Amino acid sequence: MADATPPPEPLLRPTVDEDGAPFWDYAARGELRVQACAACAALRWPPRPCCPHCRSFDTEWRRMSGRGRIWSYVFPHPPLLPAYAAQAPYNAVVVELAEAPRVRLAGNLVAAPDAPLDSVAPERLRIGVKVQVVFADVDGMAVPRWMLERP
Amino acid sequence: MDLAEVPPPMASLKDATAIAGIGRTPFAKRLAEPEKTLACRAILAALDDAGIAPSEVDAFASYTMEETDEVEVAKAIGAGDVTFFSKVGYGGGGSCATVAHLAAAIATGQASVGVAWRSRKRGSGPRPWTNTAVQLPTPAQWTRPFGLLRPADEIAMLTRRYMHEYGVTRDHLFNVALACRNRANQNPAAMMYERPLTRDMYMNSRWISEPLCLFDNCLETDGALACVVVSAERARDCRSRPVYVHSAAQGLPAQHHGMVNYWNDDPLSGPSWTAARQLWKQADFGPQDVDVAQIYDAFTPLIPLSLEGYGFCGRGEGGAFTEGGALESGGRLPLNTGGGGLSEAYVHGFNLITEGVQQLRGTSTAQVPDASTCLVTAGEGVPTSALLLRAD
Numbered sequence: 001m002a003d004a005t006p007p008p009e010p011l012l013r014p015t016v017d018e019d020g021a022p023f024w025d026y027a028a029r030g031e032l033r034v035q036a037c038a039a040c041a042a043l044r045w046p047p048r049p050c051c052p053h054c055r056s057f058d059t060e061w062r063r064m065s066g067r068g069r070i071w072s073y074v075f076p077h078p079p080l081l082p083a084y085a086a087q088a089p090y091n092a093v094v095v096e097l098a099e100a101p102r103v104r105l106a107g108n109l110v111a112a113p114d115a116p117l118d119s120v121a122p123e124r125l126r127i128g129v130k131v132q133v134v135f136a137d138v139d140g141m142a143v144p145r146w147m148l149e150r151p
Numbered sequence: 152m153d154l155a156e157v158p159p160p161m162a163s164l165k166d167a168t169a170i171a172g173i174g175r176t177p178f179a180k181r182l183a184e185p186e187k188t189l190a191c192r193a194i195l196a197a198l199d200d201a202g203i204a205p206s207e208v209d210a211f212a213s214y215t216m217e218e219t220d221e222v223e224v225a226k227a228i229g230a231g232d233v234t235f236f237s238k239v240g241y242g243g244g245g246s247c248a249t250v251a252h253l254a255a256a257i258a259t260g261q262a263s264v265g266v267a268w269r270s271r272k273r274g275s276g277p278r279p280w281t282n283t284a285v286q287l288p289t290p291a292q293w294t295r296p297f298g299l300l301r302p303a304d305e306i307a308m309l310t311r312r313y314m315h316e317y318g319v320t321r322d323h324l325f326n327v328a329l330a331c332r333n334r335a336n337q338n339p340a341a342m343m344y345e346r347p348l349t350r351d352m353y354m355n356s357r358w359i360s361e362p363l364c365l366f367d368n369c370l371e372t373d374g375a376l377a378c379v380v381v382s383a384e385r386a387r388d389c390r391s392r393p394v395y396v397h398s399a400a401q402g403l404p405a406q407h408h409g410m411v412n413y414w415n416d417d418p419l420s421g422p423s424w425t426a427a428r429q430l431w432k433q434a435d436f437g438p439q440d441v442d443v444a445q446i447y448d449a450f451t452p453l454i455p456l457s458l459e460g461y462g463f464c465g466r467g468e469g470g471a472f473t474e475g476g477a478l479e480s481g482g483r484l485p486l487n488t489g490g491g492g493l494s495e496a497y498v499h500g501f502n503l504i505t506e507g508v509q510q511l512r513g514t515s516t517a518q519v520p521d522a523s524t525c526l527v528t529a530g531e532g533v534p535t536s537a538l539l540l541r542a543d
Binding site for chain 1 (some may be wrong): 223248278281283291292294295296297298299300301303304307308309311349358359360361362406408413414415416437543
């Protein structure tokens with residue numbers, strides 16, 4: 001017998017391009033790494049082909065502690081794409097990394113790695129709150145999420 | 152003396168060209184005619200306003216997220232041989248750049264009659280952010296999957312940080328929404344002509360992306376507009392009073408990343424700061440001499456951010472600037488006097504250009520007495536552009 005309920009639409013999978021591919025490869029291993037210049041050591045984000053400081057094309061991916069602070073956050077409400085509307089209002093955050101505050105990553109604050117995007121009470125979100133990276137499985141892809149350092 | 156060694160003088164844009172004609176269709180949530188038809192109607196109206204035959208048009212400029220192109224438009228309106236055409240990127244950031252490109256082309260002899268236009272059915276058509284195949288590549292791959300799906304979400308993120316760092320409040324954002332709505336209430340062409348706004352309505356409206364509510368967001372509009380740019384000399388012989396292009400600039404700041412500008416050293420100083428430096432450098436007057444401003448208002452927080460960027464106040468003072476009716480008629484800087492994108496029509500900012508022209512002709516529905524200078528800006532957040540217009 002056919003199931004009358006259509007399968008829930010998945011969240012958007014990140015588009016992987018050549019510059020960013022290593023980020024997702026490391027994420028699949030549970031590592032948060034940021035692109036850095038192998039010549040002058042400057043971190044850069046988002047990834048790109050060469051260093052805007054010394055113009056070297058030699059690149060490495062530096063492992064981060066995964067600790068950071070919420071730089072800003074929003075609560076999107078509908079109209080939204082169906083998979084997101086189903087969880088709305090949810091939070092979206094920008095996190096500044098502890099080792100490199102100018103490297104900021106967009107993400108979501110969650111109660112557990114694979115918990116929904118609305119799993120943390122809105123009043124727990126504050127600018128400056130300390131968070132720690134975790135990785136969720138989105139449609140078979142490891143995607144960073146953030147959990148409160150002190151839940 | 153060998154003449155070949157004397158470099159020619161650099162051509163200056165300052166007052167070398169003028170907007171000689173403007174035209175538009177009605178604005179509505181839904182217009183029956185297709186975008187190409189609307190574009191032709193607006194362009195022909197602008198040429199008629201200038202008193203210039205369509206066969207004399209030899210230059211076109213548009214900006215992206217525009218479905219009609221110069222080939223289709225030129226053959227429909229019966230333009231002559233076209234020798235200059237350009238299309239500027241970044242949607243609403245390109246509005247003023249169309250006039251800038253035409254001015255540069257005309258001042259350097261590449262063309263003589265230029266048309267810039269916008270035709271869009273965003274009121275009845277699809278929302279751009281729903282097309283994820285187009286929206287997901289760099290840099291949105293780093294934001295969209297996390298639910299920052301729409302421009303409103305991206306700007307809301309900056310807004311929360313702006314409020315945190317500088318004490319900007321929802322009342323400041325309401326001041327912006329109210330000024331635009333009040334001007335729209337004076338403008339029979341505005342979509343919000345007979346729809347007054349109160350603080351109560353604003354504070355109790357639904358969220359779109361908290362901290363931005365419904366009234367912090369622009370309208371969704373079908374409509375088309377156009378303007379005609381010619382040399383200043385020719386403009387003085389045209390049917391309508393000329394409005395001179397005094398200064399023009401584009402702005403793409405170092406290390407900028409588009410509307411999701413979270414990744415440079417200072418995300419709260421956007422492209423307007425870059426455009427402003429170039430704009431004022433070329434001008435004979437400064438921010439204190441601007442009589443009326445048409446500032447891109449897809450979202451209310453773009454106004455205080457732009458007020459800072461264009462030098463009307465200091466860093467972090469944009470919210471406070473809006474207090475005491477500063478943006479209203481008779482205030483320190485009357486804003487978006489046709490109602491803007493928030494309350495007249497959202498057509499990627501082109502109505503701000505035509506309203507600037509109306510003000511300097513003395514024909515606005517919310518006329519600033521004796522207005523002789525006007526700032527017009529394009530989308531802030533994205534790579535942008537701006538114009539300083541001067542009356543005859």
